[in-house]
Amino acid sequence: MRQFYVFIKxxxxxxxxxxxxxVDQLEEARQVHSVSGSFDLLAQFSVESDADVGRFVTQRVQTLDGIKDTQTLLCFNAFTSDRGLGDD
Structure with a gap:
């Protein structure tokens, strides 16, 4: 699976x-947070590894009523205590 975040204005x-x-219309949405700053929301999405993230954002996210602008952050690696940070 591929993880990414979208800041939403x-x-x-x-x-x-x-x-x-x-939350209701996109099953790929894992978490949606209200945030302070230049954007109003931060949404975490998870799609199949071969999915086109750009197409997903432009066709599924940006087309929702009430969205003015987005900024997408792609994730490279997830570092957790059980993966990626071990003392091997």
Whole structure:
């Protein structure tokens, strides 16, 4: 599976509507957080390893009502206590 995050800027007053749509309509959405700063939401997605992330974001995320802008962050490695940080 491929993990990535999308910062989402919403139309004024639509943040909770957009968050609900992400969770309800996209099974690939793992977590959706409200955040401070330039964006309103941070959503974590998980797709198949061979999925086209750009197409997913432009066709499935950006088309949801209430979204003004996005910024996508691709993940390279996940470092956890059981993988990637061991003392081998």
């Amino acid at each position: 919403c139309e004024l007053g639509r943040t909770y509507d957009v968050a609900a749509a992400l």
